[in-house]
Amino acid sequence: MLRLGPAREDTNVVKSQKECQEGPVKALYAAMETAPAIPHACANWKPDGNNCMNNGKLACGGCRLLAYCGKACQKNHWPEHKKVCKSSLSKPGWRPRWELDGREPAWASGDLSRNLHNPYGGGKYLWGNVPAIDILRLEQNEGYDYNQDLALLFAASGDLRNVVKTIGSLPSQYPGRVQVCINDRELHVVMRNATLLLLALTSQDARATGTASEPYAVTETLIHVWYSAFLPPKVSSELQTRVKPLIDEVCCGIAHRPADTLLGKTWRFPSGSTLRLVLKKEDWLLFQSFVAVPKGLTEDQARKILVAVTLAPERADYRDRWYFKDETPSMRIAKQRFREDGLLFPFGHPRHEFRIPNPMFFQSSRAWPIDDQADPLSGWPVWEVRRTSCTASQDAYGKLFVYLGVVVGKFLHFLDAGTTDFELYICDVTALPRHLDLNRYDRIEVANISDVGYVGTRGVLATLMPVLRSLKQNPHAVLVTLYLNAVMEVIKGGPEKDQVPDVGLLTQYLPSLRFFPPPTNNSAEMLRLWDARTLALDVDKFFERYMNIHQFREISRDLKVEMKANTVTESWPTQLKLQPGQDGAQEEFDALLGSSLTGLEHYVEWKRAR
Structure with a gap:
């Protein structure tokens, strides 16, 4: 217990x-x-609707994924909860099945x-x-x-x-x-x-x-x-x-x-x-x-449709790869539960309705x-x-x-x-301005259609800058572009040395690589290192190359627009902020590595030049 x-x-x-x-x-x-x-419900509930009606106040000391109103409910629910609290995913030494x-x-x-x-x-x-x-x-x-x-x-x-x-x-x-x-x-x-x-x-x-x-x-x-x-x-x-x-x-x-x-x-x-x-x-x-x-x-058919994707047997190795880079065993368990039932809810909340x-x-x-x-x-x-x-x-x-x-x-x-x-x-965004008034908007947000694979920087600015307010109308009017693929496009198109991970930096966060025999290419440690590589890049250097390749200066001149210092968004919101060894640095790294973010998400803000 x-x-x-x-x-x-x-x-x-x-x-x-x-x-x-x-x-x-x-x-x-x-x-x-x-x-x-x-309110968070007590986790002592049964599929037949026989629930404790109190709020959860005390967390399980093992997984800290759910809460009970008291020890009696925890004891009553333990035969069910131990299936996840003591599962293989809950073990700190868990390894992928392959x-x-x-x-x-x-x-x-x-x-x-x-x-x-x-x-x-x-x-x-x-x-x-x-x-x-x-x-x-x-x-x-x-x-x-x-x-x-x-x-x-x-x-x-x-x-x-x-x-x-x-x-x-x-x-x-x-x-x-x-x-x-x-x-x-x-x-x-x-x-x-x-x-x-x-x-x-x-x-x-x-x-x-x-x-x-x-x-x-x-x-x-x-x-x-x-x-x-x-x-x-x-x-x-x-x-x-x-x-x-x-x-x-x-x-x-x-x-x-x-x-x-x-x-x-x-x-x-x-x-x-x-x-x-x-x-x-x-x-x-x-x-x-x-x-x-x-x-x-039916409900049964819908559940089969859901798990046919989220728990597809042929994707088990992919899930294991993602779980191995999660920061805690409890995160693995939580993600598995969401894949099983598709409900955005506290882990211990009743689900039978x-x-x-x-x-x-x-x-x-x-x-x-x-x-x-x-x-x-x-x-x-x-x-x-x-x-x-x-x-x-x-x-x-x-x-x-x-x-x-x-x-x-x-x-x-x-x-x-x-x-x-x-x-x-x-x-399509290129057809949108025909529905809009010129000089109307104080902010324009375009997601990452500014990436080369979509509309691109020139296309976005040429299409949408005319509907942004002028500086005279609002000196704070901004168009926000997001680049998700820019840094990796430059790296893949550049010298081979740019594609080599900064192993020296990454091993400060992944110490197991320093103390064990060299991992093989498809070992869990090597794959985690590879997945972490984007958190250790000189992103400003590579984006500077990207701007030169895609002629940002010429775009600004031709369209009479200007890049500006970011005042709406953080330029690199998902980059590591702390240095190895600083308080919180390991937790920051673990959280970002376990997320779906790459550290390469980059916002650029634009204003009209006049």
């Missing part, structure tokens, strides 16, 4: 001094360090050996793969007391994380209107975003009339619709009663319109906010069925839409999530759930207090 321990703060937190001194981040940390609004079997991993031979990436599963990007950013950072730019209207453009939005974080970071007393234009070329993404916004806006109006659930229940609904593969009846009902009637009404009104007609609908809410969605007629009809579970799809397939994911009875590396943790700032107060201090997804409760709650609070106009489009 394992001991119970009191709740304790995760001390393995690294944050820059600059981050902690900034107003909005400091306020967010303060909110996260208070008791969460969404090593235990004495064989090469799956990617070492055959067709897989000729493909470095080997993605598996659906190809849609429904969650973010880089941490969310506040694209305004009003206090550091226009100023906390700024009172003019704001216009924001998310030109290749992906999911809503940047929208939610930005709006939620605005002062609640901000007096202006906020115009938010959100575009993506993937219909599935746009319909998900529209659904979440309709849920948020209708819940605000319901609260105004006294017919809505408690604020934390609305927040939890949005989190599960966004991230959980299965929903409880109450959340599923919210989709059917709040969103579907709005779409049905539109489809009824356009029944006689030509098939390829582009049609816009603006919903006006009593709060004063609006949402405008522009789709082709056939896409409106698809949206009508999007919020309903596909006919004939979550039986209805979430139509935001299940749009057919054949395929899971995202790949097997997709992870909700990838879309949110590592250190903000880690700093979140949680009774079970090693429960990464529980911390994320609490963190999102704060972030989404602040977003909903602003919708209560302010007036926001949302516009949603589905088109």
Whole structure:
């Protein structure tokens, strides 16, 4: 039997001094360090619904992944919990199966050996793969007391994380209107975003009339619709009663319109906010069925569809490789649980009500839409999530759930207090300006379509700079580009020595490489070293080469734009900040290595030259 321990703060937190001194981040940390609004249930529950109804107060002293109300519940639940708490994944000396079997991993031979990436599963990007950013950072730019209207453009939005974080970071007393234009070329993404916004806006109006659930229940609904593969009846009902009637009404009104007609609908809410969605007629009809579970799809079928990707037997070696670089055994266990049930919840929370397939994911009875590396943790700032107060201090997804409760709650609070106009489009970014006004936007965020494989730097700036406000209109107006592939493109195209990892630096973080015989190419240690190599690069040197190769200076001259010092985003947000041996340096390295981040994520900010 394992001991119970009191709740304790995760001390393995690294944050820059600059981050902690900034107003909005400091306020967010303060909110996260208070008791969460969404309570953690005692982990003593049974699939038949026989649950302890108390809150969890004392963490399991072994894994610190879940919490109980007291020792009696822990003792009662131990036969079930020991299956994970004492599992092989929980052992500090855990090794990948291919090593235990004495064989090469799956990617070492055959067709897989000729493909470095080997993605598996659906190809849609429904969650973010880089941490969310506040694209305004009003206090550091226009100023906390700024009172003019704001216009924001998310030109290749992906999911809503940047929208939610930005709006939620605005002062609640901000007096202006906020115009938010959100575009993506993937219909599935746009319909998900529209659904979440309709849920948020209708819940605000319901609260105004006294017919809505408690604020934390609305927040939890949005989190599960966004991230959980299965929903409880109450959340599923919210989709059917709040969103579907709005779409049905539109489809009824356009029944006689030509098939390829582009049609816009603006919903006006009593709060004063609006949402405008522009789709082709056939896409409106698809949206009508999007919020309903596909006919004939059962819970059992949906679970098989999920694990056919997330737990595919042929991907076991890949999962073992990822687990081996996780910072703690508890993180391995938490990730395995999320792969098994697809629910974004604290580890020990009851799950028996979550039986209805979430139509935001299940749009057919054949395929899971995202790949097997997709992870909700990838879309949110590592250190903000880690700093979140949680009774079970090693429960990464529980911390994320609490963190999102704060972030989404602040977003909903602003919708209560302010007036926001949302516009949603589905088109290629190069066609987007025909729908927009010139000189309109205070911020433009484009994700990584500035990478060479997409629109590229020149294409993005030529297309979107005309809709950014001039310096005369707003001297803080900024277009933000993100580069995910730039550094590696330069390295691969350069001399071979650039591709050699900085083993001297990395072995200061991975001491096992110093004390054991040299690992083989496919040993777990060597693969972990290879995966860590991007955390030890001179990124500024390689990006300087990238700018020369792709003629940033000529682009600036031709388009009359300028790169500027970053005031909205951190230039290299995922690079190591501490030196080996400094307090917290090992924890910083371990956390980044165990994440899906590479350390090569780079933001560049642009302004109009006049």
